[in-house]
Amino acid sequence: xxxxxxxxxxxxxxxxxxxxxxxxxxxxxxxxxxxxxxxxxxxxxxxxxxxxxxxxxxxxxxxxxxxxxxxxxxxxxxxxxxxxxxxxxxxxxxxxxxxxxxxxxxxxxxxxxxxxxx
DNA sequence: AGGGTGACGATCA
DNA sequence: ATGATCGCCACCC
Numbered sequence: 001x002x003x004x005x006x007x008x009x010x011x012x013x014x015x016x017x018x019x020x021x022x023x024x025x026x027x028x029x030x031x032x033x034x035x036x037x038x039x040x041x042x043x044x045x046x047x048x049x050x051x052x053x054x055x056x057x058x059x060x061x062x063x064x065x066x067x068x069x070x071x072x073x074x075x076x077x078x079x080x081x082x083x084x085x086x087x088x089x090x091x092x093x094x095x096x097x098x099x100x101x102x103x104x105x106x107x108x109x110x111x112x113x114x115x116x117x118x
Numbered sequence: 119a120g121g122g123t124g125a126c127g128a129t130c131a
Numbered sequence: 132a133t134g135a136t137c138g139c140c141a142c143c144c
Contacts, residue, residue, distance in 0.1 A: 037127085
């Protein structure tokens with residue numbers, strides 16, 4: 001095991017496991033496709049944790065952060081950061097409908113089996 | 119323990 | 132479409 005100090009036997013899951021699943025979902029986003037904070041949280045078996053997805057995006061280096069947008073395809077980053085995100089997405093062929101990503105064409109659908117417990 | 123903070127999300131005026 | 136509100140979850144004083 002890596003850094004798994006098993007000291008607490010929580011009835012739920014260790015915060016690390018949830019984080020790991022979120023990271024996997026994000027890393028599975030193919031170029032040209034996007035997903036939303038909330039959708040990723042759900043796909044990772046952690047519904048309601050959109051804000052945690054954000055935190056993970058900020059601290060884990062190397063993730064395709066630009067492929068994660070707000071609900072409905074909204075770009076949530078402000079100013080320069082938002083501009084860069086749109087720039088990167090366009091480079092991958094992502095198209096927009098006004099200020100948001102055209103989710104009809106670019107929303108990535110996670111396989112319905114990314115859950116935690118089985 | 120208590121309160122403030124976010125790259126959120128759904129709902130309502 | 133815009134802004135306010137409330138619910139959500141973890142982190143940081």
